[in-house]
Amino acid sequence: MKEQILSQLSPGYPWKDRFHYIESLNSTNDRLKTMAKQGAPHGTVLIADRQTGGHGRRGRSFLSPGGVGIYFSLLLRPECAPTELMHLTCATAAAMCDAVEAAAGFRPGIKWTNDLVCGGRKLCGILTELGFRPNGELDYAIIGIGVNCCQRKADFPPELQDIAGSLAMVTGRDIDRAKVAAAMMEALYVMSQSLLSGKEALLASYRKDCITIGQEVSLVRGDEIRHGKALDVDDDGALVVAFPDGKIEHVNSGEVSVRGMYGYV
Numbered sequence: 001m002k003e004q005i006l007s008q009l010s011p012g013y014p015w016k017d018r019f020h021y022i023e024s025l026n027s028t029n030d031r032l033k034t035m036a037k038q039g040a041p042h043g044t045v046l047i048a049d050r051q052t053g054g055h056g057r058r059g060r061s062f063l064s065p066g067g068v069g070i071y072f073s074l075l076l077r078p079e080c081a082p083t084e085l086m087h088l089t090c091a092t093a094a095a096m097c098d099a100v101e102a103a104a105g106f107r108p109g110i111k112w113t114n115d116l117v118c119g120g121r122k123l124c125g126i127l128t129e130l131g132f133r134p135n136g137e138l139d140y141a142i143i144g145i146g147v148n149c150c151q152r153k154a155d156f157p158p159e160l161q162d163i164a165g166s167l168a169m170v171t172g173r174d175i176d177r178a179k180v181a182a183a184m185m186e187a188l189y190v191m192s193q194s195l196l197s198g199k200e201a202l203l204a205s206y207r208k209d210c211i212t213i214g215q216e217v218s219l220v221r222g223d224e225i226r227h228g229k230a231l232d233v234d235d236d237g238a239l240v241v242a243f244p245d246g247k248i249e250h251v252n253s254g255e256v257s258v259r260g261m262y263g264y265v
Contacts, residue, residue, distance in 0.1 A: 001021060001047075001049060001177070001178060002019070002021035002047075004178035005019070005021070005047070005178045005181045005182050005185075006019070006182075007178070008178050008179050008181075008182035008183075009182045009185060009186065010186060013185065013186060013189065014043070014189070015043035015044075015045060015185070015189060018040075018041060018043045018044040018045060019044075019045045019047075019185070020035075020044070020045065020046045020047070021046075021047050021048075021049075022046065022047075022048050022049075023048070023049045023050070023066075024048060024049060024050045024051075024052065024066065025048050025051060025052070026051065026052050026053040027051055027053050027144075028046045028047065028048050028051065028071050028072060028073035028144060029073050029127060029129060029142055029144035030053070031046060031073075032044065032046045032073040032074075032075050032142050032144075033129070033131060033142060035075070036075050036131055036139070036140045036142065037131070040075055041075075041077070042075065042076055042077040043074075043075070043076070043189070043192075044074070044075040045072070045073070045074050045075075045185055046072070046073045046074075046075075047070065047071065047072050047073075047181055048071045049066045049067065049071075050066035050067075050069075050071070051071045051146075067150070068148070068149060068150040068151045068155065068166070068177075069146060069147055069148050069149050069150070069151070069166075069177075070145070070146070070147040070149060070177055070180055070181050070184065071145075071146050072144070072145045072146070072147070072181065072184055073142055073143065073144045073145070074142070074143045074145075074185075074188055074192075075140055075141075075142055076140065076141045076142075076143070076192055076195075077139070077140050077141075078138070078141060078195060078196060080138065080196055081138065082130055082132075082138050084196060085130070085138075085141060085195075086236035086237050086238075087199055087202065087203055087206075087235070087236060087237045088128045088141060088143070088195070088237075089113050089114050089126055089128045089237060089253065090113065090202065090203060090206040090233065090237040091191050091195055091199075091202040091203075091206070092114075092126050092128065092143050092145070092188070092191065093110045093113070093114060093116065093126055093206060093209070094110070094191070094202055094205040094206040094209060095187040095188050095190065095191035096108075096116055096124060096126065096145065096147075096184065096187065096188075097109075097110065097116065097205075097209050098183075098187045098190075099180070099183040099184045099186070099187040099188075100116065100123070100124070100147075100167065100180070100183075102183040102186075102187070103167075103175075103176070103179045103180040103182075103183035103184075104167045104170070104171055104175060104180065105171065106118070106170060106171065107209070108123055108124070108170075108209075109209055109210070109211035110206065110209045110210045110211065110212075111210075111211060111212055111258075112210055112212035112213075112230065112233065112239050112253070112258055113233075113237060113239070113253040113258075114126040114127070114128075114253065116147075117165075117211065118165060118170045119165065119170065120163075121163060121164055121165025121169070122148075122163060122164055122165060123147065123148055123165050123166060123167060123170070124145060124146065124147045124148065125145070125146050126143065126144065126145050127143075127144040127145075128141060128142065128143050128144070129141070129142045129144070130142075143188065145184065147167070147180060147184070148164065148165065148166035148167065149166055149167050149168065149175045149177050149180055150166060150167075150168045150174070150175050150177065151164075151165075151166040151168065151169070152166070152168065152169065153169065167180065199235070200235075203233065203235060203237075206233060206237075207232070207233055210233060212230045212239065212258065213230050213231070213232060213233065214229075214230065214231075215229070215230050216228075216229055216230075217229070217230050217239075217241065217258050217259065218258070218259045219241065219251060219256045219257075219258055220256055220257040220258070220259060221255060221256045221257075226243065227243075227244070228241040228242055228243040228244070228249075229241065229242050230258075231248070234250055236250075237253070238250040238251055238252050238253070239251045239253075239258060
């Protein structure tokens with residue numbers, strides 16, 4: 001698989017020597033954190049065929065069987081304050097829309113803040129994590145992405161069959177996972193080049209693809225559920241929500257879970 005992915009990359013892709021492929025591991029993000037602490041360079045990419053302990057936001061598990069998905073982590077070492085990376089997940093999601101469009105021929109939508117969706121089904125999840133030096137300065141950022149490529153509906157457990165999807169289910173044809181992985185590597189490299197200098201353009205792309213904007217949403221914080229309407233995504237990636245009482249709040253993804261009023265999205 002590694003050679004297949006490498007063969008799909010453009011000749012000018014600069015991080016080929018930092019690409020690692022492992023058949024099976026617990027979590028690509030967790031392994032890459034260890035590699036980061038051991039000095040792995042900016043641009044290191046780790047892809048696994050399967051994960052035994054894949055996880056997403058808020059401690060949720062991410063189903064990661066072999067042969068059907070791409071389980072991917074990228075290490076970045078941006079020279080900036082952590083507050084300058086508030087839009088990292090949004091930038092990644094926008095880049096992933098580019099990658100899916102290039103590899104599979106359709107452009108998915110984004111459910112704020114970190115899921116790629118199509119037809120009411122989740123195709124991809126994103127988890128970004130930061131690491132810090134002992135003095136509190138930013139050491140690294142890790143972008144973790146899981147993409148459902150080849151699954152059919154029956155491949156998902158019953159509790160996920162109505163909300164999970166795959167690139168194959170959307171297109172109705174076989175998906176070349178190596179092509180998807182290479183497109184991800186290319187799109188994320190491009191994104192990384194403008195992560196700090198091109199924030200406005202990255203967020204504009206995100207807003208264009210974000211299907212949550214303009215929708216009725218439920219904000220879930222612990223046992224509390226509040227209903228409102230999503231108006232926009234601000235410059236830090238927070239969701240701007242209007243409530244029936246006229247109040248407007250900027251909601252951070254780390255604080256609440258956002259659900260559509262009807263169905264998954």
